[in-house]
Amino acid sequence: MRKVEMKLVYARQIAEDTIEMKLEDNYITQIAEPGQFIYIALPNFTLRRPISIADVDREQKQLTILFKIFGRGTASFAAYEPGMIVDCIGPNGNGFPFDTDKMEKVLLIGGGIGVPPLYYLGKKLKSKGIEVTSILGYQTAAQVFYEEEFNQLGETIVVTDDGSYGEKGYVTDIITDSFNFDLYYSCGPTGMLRALTSKLQDKKGYISLEERMGCGVGACAACVVSTKNEQGYLKICHDGPVFPAKEVIL
Known part of the structure; x- marks a missing residue:
């Protein structure tokens, strides 16, 4: 992890208030793993x-x-144009662990802007010969993105809260004993x-x-999660953002 300047290659809107960007550099792109994140700086914003x-x-x-465009910060970032430099720290955090020798079938479940990190993971798993099934949840049809990309990885089921696209309901409604x-x-x-x-x-x-973060590198305690073991609280930015499902208290 280190501070780098990444060049914006292109940016486009792919769904309601949802922006896709490609960034270029010689460091983060060579070592980043699925589940990690970058920490970007924006002009006139402290965090x-x-x-x-x-x-x-x-x-x-x-x-x-x-x-997703949530406020002034992300709106200003969405307005960046190709060629501009993005001040980043990364790659940050611990990604998704996987042992391809011990699994043949994997289920990916994403909700909203939680979908993106699962795509890079799915690509890695498929390249290792793992069968991938994905369930992607969105609030409404206008917010659906990356369905085609996930379809290339394996069976993909899209769910919307209001039923305006795909199955109606929540991702948990789709998972049955047949999976x-x-x-x-x-x-x-x-x-x-x-x-x-729980299910x-x-x-x-x-x-x-x-989670909203303060420093993003584990120096503060702005983002913590309680655990079920002797570790007590862990910092999401430093110890996560990925955790074993059975070890954290949500």
Whole structure:
């Protein structure tokens, strides 16, 4: 992890208030792993913004990020134009662990802007011969993105809260006993993760937590999660953002 200047290659809107960007550099793109994030600085804003890594092309030295426009900070970032320099720290955090010798089928469950980090993970798993099934949850049809990309990894089920696209309901409504998988990975809002880990409490899985951060490097305690073991509280930016599903209290 170190501070680098990444060049913006392109930016485009891919869904309602959702921006996809490709950034270029010679460092982060060569070592970033699924589940990690970059910490970007924006002019006139004190705190950096953590954004998950959605994909990496090591040969082209490009990294893909997706983010939603929530306020002035992300709105100003969305207005960046190709060629501009993005001040980043990264790659940050611990990514998704996986042992391809011990699994054949994996279930990916993403909610909203928690979907992006699962795409890079899914690509890695598929390249190792792992069968990937994905369940992607969004609030409404206008917010759906990356369905085609996930379809290229394996069976993909899209769920919307209002039923305006795909299945109606929540991601937890879709998971039944008919699903056969060795391990699950998930990223999304805390409420979704809480319901999911409760439903899959007998299954082994890993979850990536979305959280506002202060320093982003573990120096403060602005982002913490309680654990079920002697470790007590862990810092999401430093010890996570990925944790074993059975070890954290949501």
